[in-house]
Amino acid sequence: MLDYRRFKEINDLFASSQPEKARRLLMEMQSRCIALRDEMSMLKVRLQTFEDILYLSQNLYEEYGFYWLRTAGIKQGPFCPHCYESEGALIRLEKQHKSLLCPYCSTSYKGTVRVMTETAEPLAGRQARILPFAK
Ligand SMILES: [Zn+2]
Incomplete structure (x- = not known):
């Protein structure tokens, strides 16, 4: 002081x-x-x-064996589980053919590319909310 x-x-x-x-x-x-x-x-x-x-403890979660981050209501990811569990690093996996590949540790998650399409926000499910006029 x-x-x-x-x-x-x-x-x-x-x-x-x-x-x-x-x-x-x-x-x-x-x-x-x-x-x-x-x-x-x-x-x-x-x-x-x-x-x-x-922030991470409140917004990071595991789904389908991968890590995901919720930021401003948007689902980010998937992130490499190996990199997060070993170094605490969030490395976004990249689509490569039918696999997901980590650009940092080069781990390939085979046959998992559908995880990205299955978990995408369904556009058809979104509906505009109709607000009635005030009388
Ligand atoms: Zn990795």
Whole structure:
């Protein structure tokens, strides 16, 4: 923590013609400020990491043996189960012939390409909601 009474102390040292003592105290305050700023940056990074983990825990789910991510109501994926379980990395699988292939670990999930088409949002199922006019 930064002790704000030190600023008054510095002011008092200048007022009582002790500029060297005031300057030393000012330099001490400066290095404490820099240390606090570094700590704050590190804490911001940690906070962002925890927010990302929380977001994933709320929106990542397993279906058909693959990982999927729900973002703004849209289903993203499928993601490579091997990469997620071994490194925590979300690598989107790519369609290759009748298989899904991980571009990172090169694992091929054979005969699984239908997972992508079966799980796509059905357009026919969507209907516009008709709102009656207010009277
Ligand atoms: Zn992978």
